[in-house]
Amino acid sequence: MLSTVIRAAARLLGGLTLLILASHTQADLSVTHGSQQGNLQVAQAHGVDDWRYTLRPGETVEQVGKRLLASTHNLNQLLQHNGVSSPGDIVPGQSIRIPVSWLEKSPEPAVALAVSGPVQHVDGVTGRRQALTAQSRIRAGDEIATGSGFAVVQLADGSLLRLGRNTDLMFNRLTRFGKTGMVDTRMRLDRGELDAEVEKLIDKGSRFEVDTPSAVAAVRGTKFSLQATSSTTQLQVTEGKVEFGPHGRTVGIPAGYSGTAGLGTQNPVDIRHLPPAPEPGAIPGTTNKMPLDIAWQDIQGAQAYQMDIFNTDTGNWVARKTSSSPKMRLDNLANGHYQVRLAAIDRHGNPGMPDKQSITVDQKARAAELQTPEADAKIDDKMPSFAWTYEGDNEVGRVEIASSSDFSDLVATSEWAPDSNAIPSRALTPGEYYWRVVTRTGGNSSATSQPRKLVVNGTLPPARIININYVDSQVRIFWQQVASADKYQLQLSEDPSFKHIIKEANVADTTAALRLIPGRRYFVRLKALSDGPINGRWGPGRELFVN
Missing domain, CATH: 2.60.40.1220 (Immunoglobulin-like)
Incomplete structure (x- = not known):
């Protein structure tokens, strides 16, 4: 039976696929819930997808129904669906079938952990477009468009999604089935790049799917990357396994392999070995110097190399660098903790298995x-x-x-x-x-x-009188403040040439009061003074007269 399945898969996908399936026989025969070929964990009964639940010690079917069923369904319907007439007929250790559509559902918003650049968040209800910011809540129906920026999103189950530049991702469904532990996460990647670390789904009826214009990827806990255009989708799996391909023709892609679906492929899914991880040697755990040069042995067949830098304190996708030669430079990094991922890129554009290293940047400024x-x-x-x-x-x-x-x-x-x-x-x-x-x-x-x-060098600007107020025989004078002046010298004279000074004083403020004899004419002027070596200049004189 096993050899028959392998031969059938070989006819479908070609010789290269046969090699992969033969070496990963046990891993590649089943298809997860995301494929339209079937669902291993959800039983078919009465034309409805059923979820199997096994009663725990001391648990009754009444308790299970109360905890898991939506308000539109009741215990009698559950008993009838399982072909029993009494709750006592189901005891701990026995399994019951619950239609998935009967389970209580609740929305589980995702959260933006980190954002860099002009990333847009489109509300799925109102269509309103606004800037995505850290801690923004993302709900089913919402869309993220990164433009020239990056974004990191965390789902309710802890899964991480990193969105590269020029990426459009729609969150079609973000659902948790009550207290069952099952989740239903479905997204559509119209274009761009998605790097995902999906938490292991704790219940086998859960699903995690990403649709693209040319393929679907379904996972149960893995690390993978997707790049999508309007006609082609590329997948790289670095941990676990992903069911991938056109709808109805998905195949299992294990870790260390890539899959390509869409325009220009020879098979429904072209499967290839990923390039091995580069070996740049140990990057220093801590560096207080930037830039930092990194080099490694050239990998045969590599067309280029790709370096992604993530801030492990914030989760932010800091930068992506590419190089046609086996060397790169780390620069312009602020102090903090980072993960550096380095991968070779093959001739089909697939980044290979990553070398991951951590580095702490701790630069110290010195006095100039x-x-x-x-x-x-x-x-x-x-x-x-x-x-x-x-x-x-x-x-x-x-x-x-x-x-x-x-x-x-x-x-x-x-x-x-x-x-x-x-x-x-x-x-x-x-x-x-x-x-x-x-x-x-x-x-x-x-x-x-x-x-x-x-x-x-130079002289202080002249101090200019800006206002004069008369109150009875008293006159108050106001003048402009002069930058760098510490005080002002005031002179009062009976003639406009200031040859006969009748009063002279130094004033720290920019106002002064004078008491004058009514019926006589006076003239006043000011000069800014500095405690330093700079001299001031006399401002223009003003006439004063009290009736």
Whole structure:
């Protein structure tokens, strides 16, 4: 009987398939619930799919019916379906048949664990399109379109789905059958790439299916990848087994093999060995240096190599890199924990068995060495150029300029950049400043250089009076604040040339009150003062007169 089945499969799929089935005879004869060829675990009775349940010690059929049946069905119907008249006729250890359609069903939303890039979430009820964010709930009927981004989704049973770039995935069904442990998960991958780690289905009546325009994949706990276009679907299985192929003609694809279905295939499913995993040697468990170069022996027949990087702290699919030669560079990784998967790609475009290694990136920023301007430099340029050297690896830096040595009042900065020179974000007015360079690496490590003093030559802008208020014989004057001014000098004169000063005072604020003799004319002016080496200029005088 066994040899007959193998010969029949060989006629259906060709010589290569015969080789696979012969070497995996026991693994490839059955077809899971996802195939239209049948269901091993669900019995056919009265034209209805039945689920078999075995009563546990101390359990009664009444308890089973109450716990598992939907409200539209009752115990009498269950007894009649099993051909018994009394609940006492079914005892612990015996099995009963329950139509799957009678079981209580509940929706089980999925959750987006991590999202990077402009991923869209389309609501299955309203059709509203919005950005997918971490912890978004995804319900049956919803769709995810990744565009140029990535997304990682976790199903209610713990299964993980990683969606690559330019992927459109529809969640057709996300159902749990009450307290039976059975789940029914069905999706449609219209295009793009799906990398899945499916939890082992705890009940044999469960199903997990992914439809594409040219094939269906049904699994019971495995790790696999699917790539779909409008006409072709490719499958790679790295753990477990997947029933795969056109509807009604699926075959079992075990770990270490690929399957291709759709336009251009020689058989309903073209099955091939996956390329072996590259052996890059041990990637250091922890590195405090980026970039990191990785090399390995070339694999015969490999057309290229593919590296996927996953953040194990967030689950995020961080990056995908490809190379035509057996070497790659890890770069631009923030501090954190990662899994690096490296695979060879065969001439049919199938990525092979992955080499998986973990790495912790722990980069430490170091204080930069300041170059120019020199300490206590005096310069005439209001947009001076600052230069420094990096002492660490993979660092970016920016200049910070303040008017105080504790940098509590930043005046200007530069943009974060890997360059070792920069100009401030705005022109500096004449005055005394302090500058330093802050360096960052790894996303969360920073260091600060020692500060230097800098003087921008010139004079402070003139202080201009903006308002004058008269109250009886008292006059209150208001003027504009001048950047870098520590105080202001006020002069009151009886003549517009300020040759006869009758009052002079230093004021810390930008307002002052004067008491004047009515009927006399006065003139007032102000000059900004600095505690540093910068001098101010007198602003224009204003006439004062009290009736």
